[in-house]
Amino acid sequence: MTVRTRFAPSPTGFLHIGGVRTALFAWLFARRHGGQFVLRIEDTDRERSTEEAIQVILDGMEWLKLRPDEGPLYQTDRFPRYKEVADKLMAEGHAYHCYCSKEELDVMRAEQREKGEKPRYDGRCRNRAEPVPGVDPVVRFRTPEEGSVVVEDKVFGRVVFENAELDDLVLVRSDGVPTYNFSVVVDDMDMEITHVIRGDDHLNNTPRQINIYHALGAHPPTFAHVPMILGPDGSKLSKRHGAVSVLEYRQEGYMPEALLNFLVRLGWSHGDQEIFSVEEMIHLFDLEHVNKAASSFNPDKLLWINQQYIMKADGKQLGLDLWWQLERMGVDTKAGPEPEQVAEAFRQRAQTQHEMAQSALFFYQDFSGYHEKAAKQHLRPVALEGLERVRDGLTVLEDWRAEPIHDVIHSVAESLELKLGKVAQPIRVAVSGGPVSPPIDVTLELLGRERTLERLNRAIAFVGERAQAAAANG
């Protein structure tokens, strides 16, 4: 039997990292076993489902390359099938019509709660022979009254539920729309899902679903409930931390492989290994090493992993990503060096590509003013001679490459009997506006002769003005 897993999100909110992690595990498991991965959109709740959310799910999974072998399938396309199965259950006595009103049920539950009992449907319509005129009934499942259901969960192990704890759940609403616990069973059965990998918030639903499988004469699939992902503070994931659309991570400059790597280590491990290529994940992933406890999302680690990926990323891709970020920021990338070369210079200096773009801005456009502290520290009269000599040396330099540029700066430092840093740092502030940049020779090469000389002259003038102002004041 070939393995078939599925990811079945309901498009009622954005696809966030919790959902992605579940999808990743299901996808990895299918890949690992040479099986298929199905994407099913659970949109039976028409009130809350949105077209936008569906699009985010599709785009997000495409970005992460978590591509389904089948689907997207939509539950709203399958209503006739649910009806067919419900009718069968009715005909065989596994289900019955219930005419109770919402109010009636509320009263019933309130009374039970008062008595310290678990609120549950008491089966009052179980043996009703006649319909109630004018009332559209719901279809309820006739849960076995005795015995227990054993869930052999791949993650949680053996979990036993007493049927007496369960009640007769609604299968089909009065308007004919199936409920989750029913449609999910029909779908997983029809789609021949062998392994249901989903969030552990569904563990409690599992015995009910298993009972439905049995009533249908079907074999339940293997279940694996994966723990939830919490926010950095250990609270439920919210908009503040991870509960934003996954696509936001693309905008913030994370690489999809890095996000996947981060997510696979949330609740799963392979010894001490931290970095996994997608191929390695596929090769190594297993349900046995999935944790039982929820884990919280650590943004710093995501940043670190992303940086690791940037360092090793393909140069072309890095250039493309930097270009994309710059364009998004409204920068004219034609007005500066090739993004690919710039990205190379920043390879080890950025945790995200967005950060890289921010740092690289000075290659493409002029900065308005100097970083105050840096200017104060480095653009001083003592730096003047070095700046001028370097400018003069670079003006006549024939070969505009990092090495010869380095030689010019180095010899100026030597002739002034200064350490390289004493000469380089003022140049850095002069050309970048701030105290941080890639190695100075590389920076100048990328910046180009024209811009370099122009900015050097501007800095020289700046130092001159400052000296005059200081003299006037003091």
Added chain:
RNA sequence: GCUCCGUUCGUCUAGUGGUUAGGACGCUGGCCUCUCACGCCGGUAACAGGGGUUCGAAUCCCCUACGGAGUACCA
């Protein structure tokens, strides 16, 4: 309330009766160095609590505490 589930450094985790409880992120000391990074060397910090079982428990059992989920004509 009831049912089910969970609990190892701040965080992600290794660990399946005998370990100085290991690694990673973070933080931190140092080295490298033209800045920032990268890299390298070092430090910090954990078995929720209490009872058992055992020669011996992070590991097995029970209780408590805390956290989570379900208890819908949501999914």
